[in-house]
Amino acid sequence: MAFVEIQNLSVAFGRSPALRGINLAVERGEAVGLVGESGCGKSITWLAALGLLPSLATVRGSVRIDGTEILGAPKARLEPVRGGRIAMIFQDPAASLNPVHRIGRQIGEALGLHRGMTGERAKAEVIRLMDQVGIPDAKNRINAYPHELSGGQNQRVMIAMALAGQPELLVADEPTTALDVTIQAQILDLLTTLRRDTGMALVLISHDLGVVSETCSRIAVMYAGRIVEEAPSGQIFTHPNHPYTRGLMGALPPLSGARHRLVAIPGSVPEAAQMPQGCAFAPRCSAATGRCTEVDPVPLPLTQDHSAACIHARPYAQAGQPLHHHAATTRERAMQ
């Protein structure tokens, strides 16, 4: 059983659907990347899972941790999960920290909540955590306010705060988007190191396929509130099957080989309230056919661990593995 199992999760704000049925599982210790344009529902997936969306959002589906349902669970069951089993860090670290509290206190708060630590013991642990995430001079910085630190330092504080509850999963929501490029690499390295040292799972949410592929072993590509393609990082690059994934790759500058003009995906994400008939990506898709505007494709397996939600995607043979027959037959059945 996967550590976190999200099934058919959908979120709507009034009449606008923000998530249209997400299925995603995160195994213990695994690093999963969640990629897509802004507004595609990457962050909402996890905010909804932890019950952090405003009350006007309608959330449906199921989110299980070790088999226990947490979606719509009472506070008493949800609060120990937040920060204790699943911790989350956010895009803008400076705004995500309370400006009027010292950082030591903010980290220590999580220690008190999830590990019952207070006073000197908590203080010592805060210093250890700050050391662990690479904040120099932790003994003195413990009394600093967020505005006295740089963006990168603040993100380290956020990470230390997340680690304080010894979570089994860290959800990093665009953790480097607001930071300098040089700092970005440091933070990503830190996340990788921490995952190796602590054994926690990582969900890295990003709009940058490059960032995610370096850090994660499995990638889920989201578009307009759905996961449109999911595969191990390597396979996503060798066999991108959804035209949207291919589009994202066309927008990545190649590291080697001839330089070419980067290809942008034409058009923009459809308005949530006005989803097109059929495939949500069809209006922007160069490979779209008439059927694409009629059939709303569901994710179907292409190989053992690769699936795509496109009616044109076909099962393929992997090196050392025969054509995934099971995939082929379930596809055929589902298409009918």
Place this chain on the structure above:
Amino acid sequence: MLHYLLSRLLRAAVSIIMVVTFVFVVLRMSGDPAMVIMGADAPPEAIDAFRKAWGLDQPLWIQYFSFFEAIFSGELGRSMRDGRDVLSVVLERVPSTLALTVPAFLVNLVVGVPAGVYAALHRNSLIDRCVMVMAVTGFAVPSFILAMLLVLIFSVNLGWLPSAGQDSWLNAILPIATMGFGGAALLARFTRSAMLEVLGQPYIRTASAKGLPWSAVVWRHALQNAAIPTITIIGFMLGGLVAGAVVVESVFSWPGVGRLLVISVANRDLGVVQAIVLMIAITMVAANMIVDVLYGLVDPRMHGQARPARR
């Protein structure tokens, strides 16, 4: 923090000097005081004598400095009505005014802030709507109309409370209610919007994501941040403690500073008006000073001692 305090203190001193200068300039520009006081048809010798007696024949800068000297030694002149020292005329009215404004201020705080916080936490609920309707009403209805309405209901129709004078503590109830309601409405509105602003901030989401119960999120993370803009409004109210009762004191014939101001303006008693204006200015500056100190206590970003912690 000390540096911060000193800089605020210096700023307050500069503000007061500017106000005093302003009063000096305005008084000189509003006509020759000798002509105003002696009358246009007074003999020239009498006017010259008056000028000499009050130092008006001196160069302007000497007048300016002696004006300062007089103010800082508490010599604000004499009332033209009864020849008494204006400072004592004004000061003897202050306790009466404070007897209204201080309780009203407490009502503002005790009613306005919790109402605003509650409304924000239960946004769009029935109580939120009620609070907002009350707040808009309190904000939109001028205090003299509210005052007369209260008199009509509680004095004229019901006969429960006296409508004017200062005979007993019962007389204070209606004026305090008038000011308390208006201020509480204003404060509730500001507190609500400050709270809503803060509740939408990413750090509130962080605090929830950390696993804090909602009550702790509100108490530890939202209130202190929402206090920052709210303190500004409270500061204005604090500054108005001495001056704020002009209208209400007049309606209820309450013998306070506000009513004295109205009477003195009507009687062209310039010395008294000048003293009251200065006193109001000083309380405003002092209130601002207190607000600045509170800012410093509540918001660490205000200390201005940007430690070079950036790397």
